[in-house]
Amino acid sequence: ETGVTQSPTHLIKTRGQQVTLRCSSQSGHNTVSWYQQALGQGPQFIFQYYREEENGRGNFPPRFSGLQFPNYSSELNVNALELDDSALYLCASSLPGTGANYGYTFGSGTRLTVV
Amino acid sequence: KNEVEQSPQNLTAQEGEFITINCSYSVGISALHWLQQHPGGGIVSLFMLSSGKKKHGRLIATINIQEKHSSLHITASHPRDSAVYICAVSSRRTGNQFYFGTGTSLTVIP
Numbered sequence A: 001e002t003g004v005t006q007s008p009t010h011l012i013k014t015r016g017q018q019v020t021l022r023c024s025s026q027s028g029h030n031t032v033s034w035y036q037q038a039l040g041q042g043p044q045f046i047f048q049y050y051r052e053e054e055n056g057r058g059n060f061p062p063r064f065s066g067l068q069f070p071n072y073s074s075e076l077n078v079n080a081l082e083l084d085d086s087a088l089y090l091c092a093s094s095l096p097g098t099g100a101n102y103g104y105t106f107g108s109g110t111r112l113t114v115v
Numbered sequence B: 001k002n003e004v005e006q007s008p009q010n011l012t013a014q015e016g017e018f019i020t021i022n023c024s025y026s027v028g029i030s031a032l033h034w035l036q037q038h039p040g041g042g043i044v045s046l047f048m049l050s051s052g053k054k055k056h057g058r059l060i061a062t063i064n065i066q067e068k069h070s071s072l073h074i075t076a077s078h079p080r081d082s083a084v085y086i087c088a089v090s091s092r093r094t095g096n097q098f099y100f101g102t103g104t105s106l107t108v109i110p
Helices: none
Strands: A005-007 A010-013 A019-024 A031-037 A044-050 A053-057 A064-068 A074-078 A087-094 A104-106 A110-114 B004-007 B010-014 B019-025 B031-037 B043-049 B052-056 B059-064 B069-074 B083-090 B098-100 B104-109
Touching: A005 A087, A010 A019, A019 A087, A019 A110, A031 A074, A044 A064, A044 B098, A074 A087, A104 B043, B004 B083, B010 B019, B019 B031, B019 B083, B019 B104, B031 B069, B043 B052, B043 B059, B043 B069, B069 B083
Parallel strands: A010 A110, B010 B104
Antiparallel strands: A005 A019, A019 A074, A031 A044, A031 A087, A044 A053, A064 A074, A087 A104, A087 A110, B004 B019, B019 B069, B031 B043, B031 B083, B052 B059, B059 B069, B083 B098, B083 B104
């Protein structure tokens, strides 16, 4: 299996609800990073998971949390959704020590709309 | 202030025109990346640069490390080149994560 798969592709939630987004990493990649891309903006780093542990975090509040599973797939959970959480959420997988310096693959993203 | 600044934000060109997108950054980097994002959202890597120049088909990317500046050129532009082009930088200091520019939205008109 190749490529990074994200699900769902689109999602509409109500303010205050909770959401879980999923990412299946590329075969052989054991590091997963999550990014938030607001409309008209560049992606912003949320956090990275390596071997099921958080391995770096951007400037996002604790209500953004994640998990990585033994098969290296990952989840992004957002609690108490706010309108400003509406964005495209991108997942990228890589091998450790490479990441953005090579060997990364992005998924197509999940478009979350909070109403 | 963003670590990565791109210009222009929006660009419309006639088919066949030569296009240049610029990127300036303010941090020390290991590599600079040019990425392409289509309306569906998925991001595709075009180039990774740490020095000099790279060419792939009609795309050329250059970087000047001393000036902390990079350019992406598209020769003989085509409507299928219409996309958002994003400049991103990475370094060991950033834990191998990207800092992204806000992107340049390119529309090529037939």
